[in-house]
Amino acid sequence: MAQELIRMEHISKSFPGVKALSDVSFQLNAGEVHALVGENGAGKSTLMKVLTGVYAKDEGRIFLHGKEVDIRGVRDSQRLGIVMIHQELNLMNHLTVAQNIFIGREERRALFFLNDAALNRRARELFERLRVDIDPTVPVGSLTVAKQQMVEIAKALSYNSEVLIMDEPTAALTDNEIEDLFRVIRMLRAEGKGIIHISHRLEELKQISDRITVMRDGGYVATVDTAQAQTNQIISMMVGREIFITRSERAAPQNAPVALEVKNLNAGRMVRDVSFKVHKGEILGIAGLVGAGRTETARAIFGADPLESGEIFVHGQRLNIRTPKDAVRAGIAYLSEDRKRYGLMLGLSVQTNTSIAAMKRFLRAGFFLSDAREEQNMRKMIDELSIKTPSTHQLTRFLSGGNQQKVVLAKWLTRNCDVLIFDEPTRGIDVGAKNEIYKLLDRLAAEGKAIIMISSELPEIIRVSNRVVVMCEGRITGEVKGDEIDQTTIMRYATMREAQAIGGE
Template identity: 50%
Template structure:
């Protein structure tokens, strides 16, 4: 490994010197984890003023490569050059000081601090020995204004939605005035308007000579901002092309090693007349009002709406995670009493959160432990001691049934890809024999190949008579996978549409309140 070199990033402006020379170059980067070769001799470069997309399935090595660049991981082999000098970084603090910033797919915020404190964490403006809170708030507000988002710099981060926290991460990166900016799934929780604003910021950064590394599973959005695209598969470099010389179809084929003829699998489940789940008059002041819907056997019901419309809030309330002021929940004709998630789980309900790492998984535990976590009694003896042979057998069954890619049942969950982590959450609730599953943003941060596998699982669950509710911000996903769509607007369920008889345009009309004015 070459010795680190001190890099004086302020001695050379982005526009000076040889404009065609890479800002950043990686040569033969290799990184191993126990049982996994995450990167195998990968080479990659970023030019001044370009957006360079990195594409690949979950587990292809994209995030690992970014963590090598940003100093979170030290490569086992290979060389990194930055501003023409060989170097390496031992921490994100070092890389940030040199001018490389990363916006993580996994949010990296301190939940009990304010937005302003998070944006300038460890870099707070000071008056003598004290933090200059007036300037801190002002500087943070400028970053938020630049993004065009309505978030108070005084807001405590844990009170914000996942999408709002994502915007805080982006504001934090912008505040660093970086030469190289890495964006790992930056739009996964953003609305269309927020995404458009982000793209405007990206174009502004390109004009300023900033090199941007862009990772996204939303391949259709690449056409708006990307100059070149590199593909990784199974930890190996496949190709680099100018985006104008390739296509999404060719990129996908390189990613998965095969063509995907259809984005969504052919549905095998058929909705039946029997109502298996019913909600009546569900209300909570300030969040949602008089929510009612039915779910039929064999049906996938979609929840659509803009951010803050109340979709997730309703699902959490049904699951007992948040309180309600009024309303009834019925399963197979029987009214349920749900005061907590424990009550919901015992009565056959499951909720797969949009933030799977925080709410759905114990990421420091292993695969087998996570699969059996919600149904420990099934793998324990009469004395309450875990039967490890039963735990292993249960884990092995779901690993095979759901196609979870893991070296073993003992693999630590945080080392799995996003798609495999999502399958793990599903396995947990299937082992619990849940009757109703709420999937909140089920394919967030998941590549196209893994998405297809998740869609197939949803269809199979519905075909088995399990009730499936899909909450998604991606309208094509809602249109491609559901039988009916419940559309939310400002805490009201304004209409329920038959998917095959409607369009994305009609759904958006209702979601934006244009056909729901009578509720205001």
């Protein structure tokens, strides 16, 4: 018999205007990885925040080892050995790795007598146990996201936690980093810990989870054994209907004029001699492994990073783009992969965030910013992208992670740009909404927009693109179009390093 760690019964939680959880039950055993899935806004993060005392529940009971517990704050959950690694990591960038691990804990007084050297030694022991290579003395801000996550895991272990909750830990990781994370998760599972894993990458659930619990609209749907579950079955439980993701039938435009052309772009180390064209009505995919220079290329075109050399033409006219403002004026939009840093003002309403890039359009009508027009536009966007929010006035910070991402999309779609660069537009977005976004891209292309789609998910690139250029280490290594577009060909170009080409490695 499996030993039970956590049982949550009949949990309900409301926020003003939103019933985030309604009568949800959940159970976790020792030595188990339990995946929690559901659409954006289904209530996954909220349920886990109730378990860790970030939010107080309105109703329901929580048991640990069969005994009811009263969790009133994060301190309580930590003391009980329950730790959550949040969707947006909670580390302090300027402090060292070791300081981050040991900061703000209850036995602070004892630690007060420990100097940095002692903290570093204790941190080093934790990393040895995890078998990861991290220097405890460097500032956390200098680490990759994957390593920052390992720091969070080390921190969790330092509390002797029995329950580790990870909210979309793989969303921003490369395949190798995911493998490493899974190795650590399996190790913790073998030690008898319970791990709750929230993810939108359904294909990884088979690899890592023992059971899967599905939530929908703040409610509990079902819990299934992963070994017995079919991905399609999970999807239909999540969205309440079947979804088929098929290749787009939109044909490549014939003889369409070139909307954007870049010639011999060089910027930093990651953009080397990059040239390509995008036509009106065309979707150009840019594929490549993480670190291939795709985002850097987009940022260089958008004026977010300085260009060392090269030329940019929009509708045949050579432009001097030095800042994002120049780019926006030329009709280029860039939807960044990092919603927190570049995309959104979390303290402002959904509506303001959406309108910000298009202020001029609303002003040009000759009025002061007209609330009615804004509202009308926003309603259309909420509808088209199925953004889950109680009202257009809701502060963006209160939206679920995936819904924040959709607001970034709404913001740029509101502004009428001719060239749209999407950088990982579906990261953290659920399957149903992903499909909606693909359809939206098709529609925009059919309307004559030129679209660049950067994505690490190959099926997605293949689904939407008329043509794909592939990058590796800052250079374009190949181009495929139409029926030639397939995973094997793209992967071959994506790993075509210069060193290999000249017989190295």
